[in-house]
Amino acid sequence: MLNEIVFYVNDKKIVFNGNPLTRLIDVLREDLELTGVKEGCGEGECGACSVIKDGKLVTSCIIPVGAVNGSRIYTIEGIRDTEKGRCIIEAFAEGGAVQCGFCIPGMVMAAYALLSSNPHPSEMEIRKGISGNICRCTGYDLIVESIKLASEKGGELWA
Amino acid sequence: MGMTYIPSTLGEALLLRAETGAHPLAGGSDLMVQSKRGIALAPEFPFPVMIITGLDELKGITLLDDGSVEIGALTTPAEIASSSVVPWHVREAASGMGAIALRNSATIGGNIGNASPKGDLPQPLILLDAEVVLISVHGERRMLLDDFILGSKKTALGDDEIIKSVVIPKHDFSYLFYRKIGMRRANAISKLSLSAAAVVKDDEIIDFRAASGAAGPKVIRSREAEAILKGHMREEIPALMDTFLEAWNNAISPHAMPLYRRNTTKRMLAYFLSAIHEGKEEGIIREDS
Numbered sequence: 001m002l003n004e005i006v007f008y009v010n011d012k013k014i015v016f017n018g019n020p021l022t023r024l025i026d027v028l029r030e031d032l033e034l035t036g037v038k039e040g041c042g043e044g045e046c047g048a049c050s051v052i053k054d055g056k057l058v059t060s061c062i063i064p065v066g067a068v069n070g071s072r073i074y075t076i077e078g079i080r081d082t083e084k085g086r087c088i089i090e091a092f093a094e095g096g097a098v099q100c101g102f103c104i105p106g107m108v109m110a111a112y113a114l115l116s117s118n119p120h121p122s123e124m125e126i127r128k129g130i131s132g133n134i135c136r137c138t139g140y141d142l143i144v145e146s147i148k149l150a151s152e153k154g155g156e157l158w159a
Numbered sequence: 160m161g162m163t164y165i166p167s168t169l170g171e172a173l174l175l176r177a178e179t180g181a182h183p184l185a186g187g188s189d190l191m192v193q194s195k196r197g198i199a200l201a202p203e204f205p206f207p208v209m210i211i212t213g214l215d216e217l218k219g220i221t222l223l224d225d226g227s228v229e230i231g232a233l234t235t236p237a238e239i240a241s242s243s244v245v246p247w248h249v250r251e252a253a254s255g256m257g258a259i260a261l262r263n264s265a266t267i268g269g270n271i272g273n274a275s276p277k278g279d280l281p282q283p284l285i286l287l288d289a290e291v292v293l294i295s296v297h298g299e300r301r302m303l304l305d306d307f308i309l310g311s312k313k314t315a316l317g318d319d320e321i322i323k324s325v326v327i328p329k330h331d332f333s334y335l336f337y338r339k340i341g342m343r344r345a346n347a348i349s350k351l352s353l354s355a356a357a358v359v360k361d362d363e364i365i366d367f368r369a370a371s372g373a374a375g376p377k378v379i380r381s382r383e384a385e386a387i388l389k390g391h392m393r394e395e396i397p398a399l400m401d402t403f404l405e406a407w408n409n410a411i412s413p414h415a416m417p418l419y420r421r422n423t424t425k426r427m428l429a430y431f432l433s434a435i436h437e438g439k440e441e442g443i444i445r446e447d448s
Contacts, residue, residue, distance in 0.1 A: 001164060001165065001166060001167060001171060002165035002166075002167060005165070019163065019201045020163045020165055020210055021163050021201040021202050021203075021204075021208065021210075022201045023191070023201065023202070026198075026199050026200075026201070029199075030199050039198055042195055042197065042198070043192045043195070044188055044191075044192060044257075044260065044261055044264075045346070047258070047260060050260055053263075053264075056237070056263040057259050057260045057263055058260050058263050058264045059260045059261070059264070061191075062186075062187045062188050062191040062192055062264070063186075063187050063191070063264060064184065064187055064191060064201075064202075064210055066163065066165045066210040066212075067184075067186075067187060067210050067212035067213070069165065069213055070213065110259070110260075113259070127345075128259075128345055129259065131258045131259070131344075131345035131346045132257065132258025132259055132260050132261065132345075132346050133258075
């Protein structure tokens with residue numbers, strides 16, 4: 001039986017002793033002050049709270065912290081200074097993908113997960129890759145274009 | 160509010176289940192949402208909960224010697240969708256569940272145990288006569304998934320049991336059909352879903368089966384309707400079509416079901432049957448959408 005939960009966030013070891021049903025997003029935002037993780041719907045539908053858990057995209061608002069023992073979690077703060085993270089963020093800036101910006105950390109995480117598993121996605125694959133991320137400003141086209149740009153500019157980075 | 164436990168092994172989980180009645184929480188995609196309380200507040204449950212997400216004994220997909228496939232309860236839709244041994248209907252349903260992030264955290268055991276009429280996986284599993292393996296401190300038992308799911312949100316799970324795995328028997332279908340209809344192409348809850356399959360040998364319909372999802376309190380199979388077609392020849396399909404469709408419509412009748420769902424179900428079944436009648440190349444029958 002586990003009495004404390006040990007996991008890694010952006011390569012930093014975290015030991016959690018509180019209520020195991022605490023939502024991962026609340027540990028990230030409230031305890032670790034990683035406020036790039038946004039809460040939109042709180043139901044796993046909008047993707048604003050997306051993080052990468054053990055290499056896979058997940059929504060941190062529906063995961064209890066008790067379910068991440070031993071996991072490696074990366075948030076936008078953990079990837080923004082990596083080569084891949086910078087590639088996506090610069091492509092988003094160049095492509096004009098950002099309006100209000102609320103959905104963007106989640107979009108970047110979804111793009112990161114997509115390009116890491118599929119370096120040269122088609123437009124349809126990009127749209128599917130971000131189908132769990134809702135944006136109310138852009139109409140998605142410039143985000144899709146920007147992910148395409150990140151795929152092209154990144155080149156070998158994603159291979 | 161109940162206690163929350165995190166068992167480290169399946170044995171611990173079974174003891175906890177027997178002693179405290181703790182409800183298993185796997186991916187959290189249903190339970191965490193049903194009991195959410197808002198920003199910076201942990202969900203509360205009126206019963207004890209055990210978080211079983213980490214139990215490796217309940218993960219993975221195995222091809223068994225007899226050709227059947229066993230899927231551990233904690234296997235995710237993403238893993239199911241990308242497996243080469245899982246039958247096509249089930250992969251198709253798994254790949255259409257929610258969006259990527261949900262497919263990485265939801266589980267097959269949760270989708271079955273939650274027994275939502277709109278759940279995506281029970282429909283193809285019931286089509287394929289899948290069995291569910293239940294485990295407790297007293298041992299294991301198996302039953303047809305169609306018998307395990309009793310109705311909307313109701314299952315035959317014992318107070319001391321948890322879902323261990325799902326076993327899908329081997330089939331060799333000549334024709335296969337699956338369609339989920341939601342409000343958008345991705346990240347949508349089923350409005351309606353249908354899977355169907357047939358075995359045709361020397362123009363005789365050896366097997367015909369269909370399953371409707373989101374069409375009632377649980378997945379609809381109708382052996383009576385299926386029997387109308389079985390044993391008949393391919394060329395008899397037009398003559399049997401109306402009788403079959405009427406029988407299917409009656410099978411999904413008991414509760415008020417909007418007309419569009421009935422009509423769409425009929426249309427899809429008629430499309431699939433026409434493809435068989437016309438002698439289309441064997442394999443997956445897709446509607447042009």
